[in-house]
Amino acid sequence: MKLEITNLTKNYGEKEVLEKVNFTFESGKIYGLLGRNGAGKTTFFNALNEDIEIDSGKFLLDGKKLTPNEIGYATSTPVVPEFLTGKEFLQFFLDINEDKLDERKEIDYYFDLVKLTKEDQDTLLKEYSHGMKNKMQILINVVANPKVILLDEPLTALDIVVQDDMKKLLKSLKKDHIIIFSTHILELAMDLCDEIVAISNKKLELIEKENLNTKKYKDKIISLLKEEDND
Amino acid sequence: MIKYLSKSFEFDLVYTVNSFLYILKDLPILRDLLTDDIYKDSILKKIVKTFMIIFFIARALFLKFFYFFIIFVGCYELFPNTFVRAYFHVYFVFTIIGMFINNKLLNSSKKKYFSIALFKMDSNKMAKANLLWNQITNLILNSVCILIFGYLLQSPVIYSISLIMFTFFIRLIGEALNIIFYKKYKYIWYSNTRLYGSVLTVLIITLLLPYINIFIPLKAIVILTVITIILGTIAANYLFTLKDYKLIYQKLFSMVNVMNSKNDKDYLKQAMVEVRDKDKAIDNRKIKGKKGYELFNTIFFERHKQILIRSAKKYSLILLGIYIVISYLITYDQNFSLAVSKVLHNNLGWFVIIMYFVNRGAIITQAMFFNCDHAMLNYNFYREPKNLLGLFKKRLLTISKVNLLPALVVGIGNTVLLILCKDYNLLVIISTFLFIIFLSVFFSVHYLVIYYLLQPFNKDLEVKKISYSFITLLTYMASYMAIDVVMNSVKFSMFGLLFTIIYILLALYLIVKLAPKTFKLS
Numbered sequence: 001m002k003l004e005i006t007n008l009t010k011n012y013g014e015k016e017v018l019e020k021v022n023f024t025f026e027s028g029k030i031y032g033l034l035g036r037n038g039a040g041k042t043t044f045f046n047a048l049n050e051d052i053e054i055d056s057g058k059f060l061l062d063g064k065k066l067t068p069n070e071i072g073y074a075t076s077t078p079v080v081p082e083f084l085t086g087k088e089f090l091q092f093f094l095d096i097n098e099d100k101l102d103e104r105k106e107i108d109y110y111f112d113l114v115k116l117t118k119e120d121q122d123t124l125l126k127e128y129s130h131g132m133k134n135k136m137q138i139l140i141n142v143v144a145n146p147k148v149i150l151l152d153e154p155l156t157a158l159d160i161v162v163q164d165d166m167k168k169l170l171k172s173l174k175k176d177h178i179i180i181f182s183t184h185i186l187e188l189a190m191d192l193c194d195e196i197v198a199i200s201n202k203k204l205e206l207i208e209k210e211n212l213n214t215k216k217y218k219d220k221i222i223s224l225l226k227e228e229d230n231d
Numbered sequence: 232m233i234k235y236l237s238k239s240f241e242f243d244l245v246y247t248v249n250s251f252l253y254i255l256k257d258l259p260i261l262r263d264l265l266t267d268d269i270y271k272d273s274i275l276k277k278i279v280k281t282f283m284i285i286f287f288i289a290r291a292l293f294l295k296f297f298y299f300f301i302i303f304v305g306c307y308e309l310f311p312n313t314f315v316r317a318y319f320h321v322y323f324v325f326t327i328i329g330m331f332i333n334n335k336l337l338n339s340s341k342k343k344y345f346s347i348a349l350f351k352m353d354s355n356k357m358a359k360a361n362l363l364w365n366q367i368t369n370l371i372l373n374s375v376c377i378l379i380f381g382y383l384l385q386s387p388v389i390y391s392i393s394l395i396m397f398t399f400f401i402r403l404i405g406e407a408l409n410i411i412f413y414k415k416y417k418y419i420w421y422s423n424t425r426l427y428g429s430v431l432t433v434l435i436i437t438l439l440l441p442y443i444n445i446f447i448p449l450k451a452i453v454i455l456t457v458i459t460i461i462l463g464t465i466a467a468n469y470l471f472t473l474k475d476y477k478l479i480y481q482k483l484f485s486m487v488n489v490m491n492s493k494n495d496k497d498y499l500k501q502a503m504v505e506v507r508d509k510d511k512a513i514d515n516r517k518i519k520g521k522k523g524y525e526l527f528n529t530i531f532f533e534r535h536k537q538i539l540i541r542s543a544k545k546y547s548l549i550l551l552g553i554y555i556v557i558s559y560l561i562t563y564d565q566n567f568s569l570a571v572s573k574v575l576h577n578n579l580g581w582f583v584i585i586m587y588f589v590n591r592g593a594i595i596t597q598a599m600f601f602n603c604d605h606a607m608l609n610y611n612f613y614r615e616p617k618n619l620l621g622l623f624k625k626r627l628l629t630i631s632k633v634n635l636l637p638a639l640v641v642g643i644g645n646t647v648l649l650i651l652c653k654d655y656n657l658l659v660i661i662s663t664f665l666f667i668i669f670l671s672v673f674f675s676v677h678y679l680v681i682y683y684l685l686q687p688f689n690k691d692l693e694v695k696k697i698s699y700s701f702i703t704l705l706t707y708m709a710s711y712m713a714i715d716v717v718m719n720s721v722k723f724s725m726f727g728l729l730f731t732i733i734y735i736l737l738a739l740y741l742i743v744k745l746a747p748k749t750f751k752l753s
Binding site: 050068069079080081083084085088092093095096097100119122123124126140144 | 235238241242245246247249250253267268270271341344345348349350351352481
């Protein structure tokens, strides 16, 4: 499965955020989208998800126009219906999307995936912590089985144990999905992702993989991201 | 489609029931009685659910009946001689206004966003299911009411049936036009205030025609109904075959739009206290030589000129205009002069509600929290009693000064009116004037004090303390009830002054004692 981005341009008034971006993502890999604050990571995701109008560009999934229904998008600030309990939220979701699921499992099975306890399930989402809301949002996006999964800084608010579980979950999903994961934590990207894509100077750039864990590689990424200051 | 409709209702119901339980759980005594698992399938939840279903049905019936009742009684009172014709005329124009302002399909709401973006509901099915439901329920409710009131009016049944049909089909035309407009211009027409204002003005003028004895002829209503049925059928066909809902909704209900929805009352509050662009740059002369909290306070008030200073000036100008008109009328009309004199001598309570509305205390405390304290209260130095009380004093002084401008207009305005009425003595003038000034200071102190003592807001400006809501409601009710007090103005002013002074002293004492403990993030 391939997601091709052609000529994506997005301006905010005078400010050009993305300029003629061309890139191809493939399934079987987790892509780490790295960029400095304000580089355009969220703009890129919002553009893919049709949450914002773009100035130009095309998104094709295996040659056909990508639709938001094929995307699962976990935003950095999780948006959830606050006056539903976790269980009610998931229940509604499963009821509505029954026909899209391969096999509907018991509700506890899904909650186990993100380690939410029985007590949490009957608590209002309004009372969930930021991390718990994040888990819920990721869960919904995973259950829906979309072809493209966009994750905007989703793991930073989670504790290390859940972070580890989520990493395993994402790794298990990558075979049949295109997963793009934005972060500005370099170590997290290097630990989880198969490819690192830098968003700098309004473009996406694949950073050729050498040995992911060498200091040299880290320095290469940092110097690339720093380049913006020198432009 | 039915599955979507039932899920959509269930979602609405559960959401409302949970919100209600959440409020219950926040009430003083119930807070201790109710456990954390009330959101589970508890008996209480089931009872509340049943109660809500009954409440929703009763409310829908009541509102519809009330709407017809108001038109019926209004026409009877205003046009007793041409009652029946006026009723049909007003209802007809109201229905046309409804076609423009009562659109449901493109209204953005969090619920629609959740349904489409989170629950991944099929937008086409969802839109059509909701449209069908709205049309059917409205048809039933309107038919019942139109037939009942038509019977009371003893008008021929043909007119009632005509109105039922007209109401049903014109809504479809409204929805279709709204979508066609959106597709062409990429915005919902009523978000263009000028366009919206012009259409509403024309319709409101049409509503006033019965005053000059012009009515829409009953026969014309029947003819227009036939035309509406034809156009409505075309509109229905368009709406139920349209496949673009998905695209329209994706654009319209993106997260950014919905979170900033004009229907969201918290968003509205936040938008109200937003710092305006033109206030972002501060004139250097205003801050020259100032430092520390003095500078901090000046910057804050300079950045909020729009909701504070400009708004106080605007109110003052309006009040000035009103006083000029009243002064003019006094000199020309003896009876009017007597009436004004009577109010100024016996009904000073009116000025309590006027000063209540003019005072900017409530909104400025919201701005203080949202744009300043919400962040600053995270720092220990800011919470230190010395700093907290120091800033409180500076804020109180600035707010009182700003509110003094409209108070002076009212105070001086009253003095001028008393002189023009030629019915005054010095004691009345002085006591009334002082009363107005102190009343203004009272409201300034009041809002700031309850803010510092209760700090009721969360980061989204939602009021989280029921005690705050209770006190603000009480303030309004007391101000409103003051209208009914008939008392000699000197006596009333003296009571008012005494009360205000005691209140201010007591409030300031409480601030010194309690604010360092109570003024914190909820």
